Amino acid sequence: MMKPTQVVKALAALAQPTRLAVYRLLVTAGPEGMAAGQIAEKVKASPATMSFHFKTLSHAGLVESRQDGRFVYYAANFTVMNGMVDYLTENCCGGNAEACKTSGKKC
Amino acid sequence: MMKPTQVVKALAALAQPTRLAVYRLLVTAGPEGMAAGQIAEKVKASPATMSFHFKTLSHAGLVESRQDGRFVYYAANFTVMNGMVDYLTENCCGGNAEACKTSGKKC
DNA sequence: ATATTGTTTTAATAATTGTTTAATAATTGA
């Protein structure tokens, strides 16, 4: 199970419009990822702003980067998000499946 | 599908140690919820701080409250969290299930 | 009515966050 501080970090990283858009873009892009400049263009943010946001996402473990020639490719790493969701839903409804159903939760 | 601004609001609400602890507590508590004071005691925060955090969680749609005598009970509302997760995983890997598998993602 | 218990609101303060501009790497091509 993930540590609370890492979960908070991941949630905070995604709790910003530009970064959320970037992450979703990378989710659809799949393992190959996308070049930083291409992402910047898509989400309409300056290179400096993007670097700041990439750092936040990387530090949270939500994305990974690799250099390819002049370009830096970023790709989503789903492990942290899965861990985040598991952390949030842990011991849902105290293990009572019936209560769970009532709540409308997916578990 | 949820609106981006609401997703950001929900993520931001959970991206804080005390609120994350409160939410998890309410996830385990199930539909009946817990009294505000009881929660405050569990997460070791002052009443004023708790009210501030409850407001944030309520405003994000993550919890709901009902008054029962002197007590105010808070309960998790899973709809928003489910929507949040759906939003994050939408169109994962461009619909390519094989790429999805490679990524280690749950979809 | 008055006091008591539980919760929220208000005001003030300290800390964090996002953006911009300018300067600094790193990589490639002429």
Place this chain on the structure above:
DNA sequence: TCAATTATTAAACAATTATTAAAACAATAT
């Protein structure tokens, strides 16, 4: 090597957020 392209870093600033203490509000019991 020198210039061009891509991306990151650093400093400065405005805006937002979390906490505290004090006051206010709501519900119940004596």
